[in-house]
Amino acid sequence: MNYKIAILGASGYTGAELVRLIAGHPSIEISALSGNSKAGQSMAQVFPHLRHLDLPVLSTIEDVDFSGIDLVFCALPHKTSQDVISKLPKTLKIVDLSADFRLRDPAAYEKWYGNPHAALEMQKEAVYGLTEFYRDEIASARLVAGTGCNAATAQFALRPLIAAGVIDLDEIIIDLACAVSGAGRSLKENLLHAELSEGAHAYAVGGTHRHLGELDQEFSAIAGRPVEVQFTPHLIPANRGILATVYVKGDAQTLHNVMKKQYEDEPFIEVLPIGEHPSIRHIRGSNFCHVGVVADRRDGRAIVIAALDNLTKGSSGQALQNANLMLNLPETLGLTMAPLFP
Incomplete structure (x- = not known):
């Protein structure tokens, strides 16, 4: 049909x-x-x-x-x-x-x-459209609200860890790099080639980025108490991709075990071997999200890194994934294309 x-x-x-x-x-x-x-x-x-x-x-x-x-x-x-x-x-x-x-x-x-x-x-x-965590609700919904691309990336890195209680909720820092297509297609002076190329800059510094509303909502709901993360996004001279580097207090091997268990049956989330970390060049044009866990040099601290394509998994691919569920179709239909490389 x-x-x-x-x-x-x-x-x-x-x-x-x-x-x-x-x-x-x-x-x-x-x-x-x-x-x-x-x-x-x-x-x-x-x-x-x-x-x-x-x-x-x-x-x-x-x-x-x-x-x-x-x-x-x-x-x-x-x-x-x-x-x-x-x-x-x-x-x-x-x-x-x-x-x-x-x-x-x-x-x-x-x-x-x-x-x-x-x-x-x-x-x-409306049902929140982070497919991997709201799958049943999305399947029966009439209206699904797609997530922000930055918010989705950070959640793939952190939701399982918050739910499992394996990190300190008061010591979460998200350092996020986002490609320019995340700002939309309308003409803006700061997005001109001469203004953006050969550099990178932070924006919405100090907790003013709108996607923090989603992170506050979702992380606090999981934890059962208020959770407010530190979050600084950076605009980089690339067309596609988001790379979230998340600093947490917790044991790296434990964190990696939690991630592996959470995502082992997810078709679009790839957890890399411990110590490996993802790159936006390896997910470009695809509906995949790569997640890595690396031990910090200090005991009891770790870095979690997530990469996805902001236009695909961060937006339109996720939207199609949700639509498949809403239409009672296989969730992966139309979305299994390999990333573009180089």
Whole structure:
């Protein structure tokens, strides 16, 4: 059986990544694509690397015919997404790639995103879309909220360790490097080649990054008490990838054992042998996340490193993984492509 889907916001990076992935999916057909600023153009005009595909012309959201559509991917900016989703037909399954439904507490959403939530009833029913940890809830959900790419990377490195009680919850430092596509496709001065290349810089320093709202929510829920990590992201001159280096207090071998047990049956999470550490060059263009545990020179301290592609496993690949579950399809369908190298 083939399912028909629509992608709202198909003219952005995550929308194009969804098209790339779904093009090789045996059970999903793209029936509608929206991109308000590019309406009337073909995907070949907006993304020439997709010109070999037979795709619908981009339209405005208002012109999308949702009759016969089974599931919608919403790849729109936050604030826009909640308004659009609240007006969609109630029969649709929805995977939202924005931040609008990630935080369960409306006060937390307002704190981190600067405005009151405008679709509170839908926010209550949204399921957090970290597939490996919310699989059963996602399978029966109507609305799934995709995670932030930085938040997903940090959680793959830390959730099993927090749940197992093998690290000091008050001594967690996350040093994260993110490629430039994580900032979206819109024109920004600091993302110009001359501004970004041949350098790297920290941003949102001091605990102001919005993805901290997700980490506070998820880590505190696992621990049963408030957990606030130190987190500093860095923008690096690369197109794709996130590398999270996490410093913790705990025994490295114990941590590695916990990770191996947690992820041994996960199709997309690879735990490296102890002492090895991952690189973004080894996961680029794939739905895989590589995790490594290395002992620090000081006894009782360890470094956990996680790497994933921010556009695939951190966003669109995760969204497709969730959609497969929601449509009662094999979770790995359309997502087993090998990473690109070199």
